[in-house]
Amino acid sequence: MPIERLAGRTAVAALALAAALGLAAWGAAARAGTPADTLVIADKIDDIVSLDPAESFEFSGNDLLNNTYDTLVELDPRKLGPLVPGIAESWKLADDGVTYTFKIRQGLTFESGNPVTAEDAAWSLHRAVKLDKTPSFILTQFGFNAENVDQMIRATGPYELTIVTDKPYAPSFFYNCLTAVVASVVDKKEALSHEVDGDFGYGWLKTHTAGSGAYHLRSFKPIDSYVLEANESYWRGVPAMKRVFVRHVPEPATQRLLLEHGDIDVARKLTPVDIQGIEGNPDLKVQDEVRGQIRYISLNQKVKPLDNPKVVEAFKYLIDYDGMVNSFLKGQFTVHQAFLPKGFLGAIDDRPYKLDIDKAKALLAEAGVKDLHVRIFVRNDQDRLEVAQALQNTWAKAGITAELRVGTGKEILTEYRARKHDIYLGDWGPDYPDPNTNADTFARNPDNSDDAQLTGILAWRNAWPASEVNDMTDAAVLEKDSDKRAKLYEEIQRIHQKVSPFAVMFQRIEQVALRKNVQGFSAGGSIHSAFYWATTKE
């Protein structure tokens, strides 16, 4: 046989083998659709560091924990905002303004079958304070510490919890903080049965859950997936979705394919391009949810002439708010100019600034500033860089030369915290669902000296003494009347918009893409994490 033919035949045979493999696969494929009682979500979950509620501080981890644990007071995904009863069926504040009493709902059980008692609630808060992980400040800001917390938070009956704060804070402030994941009620008996060297079960809880929430954690594979199973004795009623399967799908285009094909019900990380691509698909829908993050620029008040009020004001007129939102930020951000995100108590929609180059030039001239040269400090993240470049262009029209100082997140942050920037461009997300979370950092600066090293406070990082609003921000955390408190925050923000060196520009929107038959899914809005229990499929 001629050699050519033989070699050719071998190649053909090999190709046939490959084809056979392909065909074998073909026969079994194409079984689209998710099970009717299962919610399948594609997300990026590589940010989960810990499943311990005392430690978790990341988006995906909090999503998981919000569905597996209950807190004393909670939020309703169907109407985010007002507080609703959680493990506590009622609560009251004594006349002294510092003693809170919570009546614990009877008959609740944890995943283990253990009953939920006041002792579990007290112990959970103790452990969060004593473990002293990053989110612990949400609790310790009420005066608790490792030494006093056993006295200040006590079970005063099997179903009665009493908490005493160090000052008469605004009750709404306190209750709002209790809805945070760090205040989740953990099964004391179960956690302690896994305790190692007095760690309150921390090592075990990093990868397990022991709550009484709508779901129990069935399996957790880091950076891969997790499965939740409905809590058959959930006090709000058994959730419609018996299982929730969250898959780590890092590539947005892949998420889109899976969704279009019906292999998932919800895609949470699509790009604006993907969102546009699925428009008009009759099987899908897009749900816009405003989230808590805001994007802002801030001017370092240690740098001349950025400390001149006229210059500060000029910059606020040198931002093409609408232009950006209608072009490259479309669908991802909405214009928002105050430091409290929409959805928070006291949030305002005022938009005093718009792009006005002539006005900005006049202000700069009044300030006697010519040929201004500044550096914008920004991390090398595509969507922030685009904003920085847009600012650069706009500023050039007013005769300002802007240079981009681009670095990794950690680099830029280090310089920002050391007050070494000129103008910083970045994002801020709230830590807990109360206005104080942002007011405390944007509108309060107890000591502006370099030595104070209040690196966690944005006002300090920008060397802004915040003297116009300091007292008001302090007063707002103590204001008992919620309406008055809201008014106070509105006023603080209006002053802040005028005088502070911060120009808040945008608020983040999350575009969640879902199969049409999915109802009631909530990513948590601007104030909380995702809720799965209210979700149904038709």
Add this chain to the structure above:
Amino acid sequence: MPSRGGLIGRRARGLAGLAATLAATFLGLLFVTFVIGRVIPIDPVLAIVGERATAEQYAAARHALGLDRSLLVQFGLYLRDVLSGDLGTSTLTAHPVLEDIGRVFPATLELATIATLVGVLLGVPMGVSAAVRQGRLADQAIRLVGLFGYSMPVFWLGLMGLLLFYGDLGWVGGPGRLDTSFQFVFDLDVPRITGAILIDTALAGAWDVFRNALTHIVLPAGVLGYYSLAYVSRMTRSFMLEQLHQEYVTTARVKGMPEWRVVWVHALGNVLVPLITVIALSYAQLLEGSVLTETVFAWPGLGLYITNALFSGDLSAVMGGTIVVGAAFILLNLLSDLLYRLVDPRAR
């Protein structure tokens, strides 16, 4: 002729030398990984405690990681841990790194093995065919196929493959290793023995899950296999061309040896040594975990694991992953060394 005892002694010395080289390579690998891990500008402490931690929380975490001790002491402790099989605990997953790798590596191994099989089974015959028909249509066609596989980014090829075969035609399963419903069956009913889904399901007799897994692996393995095929066929072609022009080939033909024997036994036999190196290298590369392929196909493998760890400053995981990849390289090198000895008497 050397005595039999001398021969054995020489072989033993050869093998001992090989073992010593391997040990030194491994130690070097550990050292380099360690040093790189300490000089990269990622702060593992900040990665754990987050941006808003206080100085005390930061210091406590730093101490817990042992980062406040001298570098030499740290390396000594590290060496001791690694040698006793402890690669540390991943800060990202809170699991021991070895356990994590035991979970993600089989996924990569399975994919890489099938891809390499595809690459070799198709690539070698294609390379030989092309060499035999040098300059003719078949040669040109095979070279074009190879060039295409060589120059298309795997990422793009994967996405396009998904779009066509999964999105449009529905011939294969989507991203991930299983459909959702089969995932539950797999998680609950199939015991983990090897971690390779096809083997485990076959062992358990769960044939419907096996078929589903097969529909999911076909595409990523096909894409990677194509990539490997492009490389293998190209190299095979050039090795073969060199051999086919040698005098012994002409002699064999003149002696009247059947043409298939000349090509497939004599010429191919002589290119096996370099070919084994090529295949081993391409296999090792796939074992590293093709990050892009794993990303596109949401394939929970080693590449994705190391990349994630790197981005979140999870040093133990990065170093553990690197060691495993390095060890795989060393082992494959050893294997191809041993294979040389088998196919080439001169190397014994």
